Amino acid sequence: MKSSITQGVKLLATGSAVPDLCISNELISNIVDTSDEWIFNRTGIKERRVLSGSTSLIDIAALASTNALNKAGISALDIDLIILATSTPNDLFGSASQLQAKIGASKALAFDITAACSGFVIAMVTAAQFIQNASYSNVLVVGADVLSNWTNWSDRRTCILFGDGAGAAILQSCSISNNNLLGFHLNTNGRKFDQLNIQYEYSNTDGNFFSPGLKGNFNYITMNGKEVYKFAVSKVPQSIQYCLDSLNLSVEHIDWLLLHQANERILNAVSSRLMIPSEKVISNLAKYGNTSAASIPLALNEAIEDSRIQSGDLLVMSGFGAGLTWGTLVFRWNP
Ligand code: UT7
Numbered sequence: 594m595k596s597s598i599t600q601g602v603k604l605l606a607t608g609s610a611v612p613d614l615c616i617s618n619e620l621i622s623n624i625v626d627t628s629d630e631w632i633f634n635r636t637g638i639k640e641r642r643v644l645s646g647s648t649s650l651i652d653i654a655a656l657a658s659t660n661a662l663n664k665a666g667i668s669a670l671d672i673d674l675i676i677l678a679t680s681t682p683n684d685l686f687g688s689a690s691q692l693q694a695k696i697g698a699s700k701a702l703a704f705d706i707t708a709a710c711s712g713f714v715i716a717m718v719t720a721a722q723f724i725q726n727a728s729y730s731n732v733l734v735v736g737a738d739v740l741s742n743w744t745n746w747s748d749r750r751t752c753i754l755f756g757d758g759a760g761a762a763i764l765q766s767c768s769i770s771n772n773n774l775l776g777f778h779l780n781t782n783g784r785k786f787d788q789l790n791i792q793y794e795y796s797n798t799d800g801n802f803f804s805p806g807l808k809g810n811f812n813y814i815t816m817n818g819k820e821v822y823k824f825a826v827s828k829v830p831q832s833i834q835y836c837l838d839s840l841n842l843s844v845e846h847i848d849w850l851l852l853h854q855a856n857e858r859i860l861n862a863v864s865s866r867l868m869i870p871s872e873k874v875i876s877n878l879a880k881y882g883n884t885s886a887a888s889i890p891l892a893l894n895e896a897i898e899d900s901r902i903q904s905g906d907l908l909v910m911s912g913f914g915a916g917l918t919w920g921t922l923v924f925r926w927n928p
Pocket of ligand 1: 710753789818856859883885
């Protein structure tokens, strides 16, 4: 997709936050028929963080955001736009406005993007459009999810996978010659929406439109794991290759491959299909599991903080999941 670009985009800083409560594989194996060995061998996950008590999605999203703002050295009042990628809002009308209020970004427009595990990549691309057409200068992009709210803790096929977390990135306009968001490729296949979803189920079938109370409820997360796995390992490499080709780059140019943290075997399969060495693959699955829209910015922030990612490095990030939706973003870390 082509757009008219009058400004460049640079990634200024990142931040992240996870809840304190840590749930190990051993603990889950006390609840459902599973084992640390099965979970680790099949997914690479050892433990995950889960929200508890009165802490909310907004609290961890705000922590990640202020973490990024502090590193960027800008005030919340400098933010023009907040995009919150989440599929687990605490308000169906959107949670971004609560985040705006919580961090005091009173001049910013704020809205949600719902695209599950592709949410952060899509939010970054959306933010880039507003910057590149010179509408906004400073954009806060947050990926935050609390999938534990929608996890069926008696379903061993899904409850072992998910965790909660938040990650943030601050994008800023710059001259076109300094543009660091090089290219993207986004896709959806809605025919397979039912392979991974949190479906709304109607319970009020008495035909009385005006009857009081809830008309239904959202269900738990359901997933056809095998199908989603096959989708990820076939579509994600294609998406990355498409992006690289469109930029006249090859896999050798990639310094870091940052995939949505769904399963270590998916990370391995995608990187080996593209012949990207495992040393270039960022993984923090063992500590956090699959944190949906938070997984990419959480891993990105950790790799920047521990200096694995160096100034000038070329990163390829790909999200994939419910929708089914998938997408790739190629950018250079040059703060
Ligand atoms: O974030 C969005 C994107 N999500 C993904 O990308 C997830 C993609 N899918 C996956 O990562 C994998 O499919 C899973 C990790 C979810 C499952 O791994 P799998 O290797 O595809 O296992 P499976 O579903 O084929 O199950 C294999 C066996 C089954 O037993 P039988 O039928 O062979 O006797 C399952 O019942 O493993 C059994 N099983 C378990 N056993 C112990 C399934 N879950 C568990 C469990 N513990 N937690």
